[in-house]
Amino acid sequence: MARLEHVNVTVKDPDATAAMLGRLFGWKVRWAGGSIHGGRTVHVGEEHSYLAVYTGPPDTAQTEPDNSYTARGGLNHIGVVVDDLDEAEARVTAEGYKAHSHADYEPGKRFYFHEENGVEIEVICYA
Incomplete structure (x- = not known):
């Protein structure tokens, strides 16, 4: 048996996005901190699933359009537990x-x- 755990999406400001999702859906920040490629991620959601909102370092934003970790709205990966x-x-x-x-x-x-x-x-x- 498997279940969907999270989706990881590149955004401009993960803290602002997490706050907006919290306001809209009542989601809570489950974790926040440094992550892959020197970026920052905030996990926002509920007990069993969440959205990981990510941004890379400022100097890479939008400079690599084919790289999902720098393109806003890019799908980075789907996590399955x-x-x-x-x-x-x-x-x-x-x-x-x-x-x-x-x-x-x-x-x-x-x-x-x-x-x-x-x-x-x-x-x-x-x-």
Whole structure:
């Protein structure tokens, strides 16, 4: 069984975007801090799912239009939580995808893969 955990989107100001989402939907900031590529991310949502709103360092904004981590409105990846990371990776590999960027850092273990449309999917296990 798998469930959608989060979507990560590049925005101009993650704190302002998180505040607006909180006002509109009653969502709470679950986490905020430094992130990939020297950027900043705010996780805003509810107990079981959230939107990660991200911005890169100021000097990269809009300079790489084909890079989702610098293009505003870019879809960075879709995160899916699983109970067994090894089993999930075996299924991903059996489908012909190549897992990459394996990591074991707070709050859990993860890997990524790109599906045939170019969408990056992050597979996470918190066990």
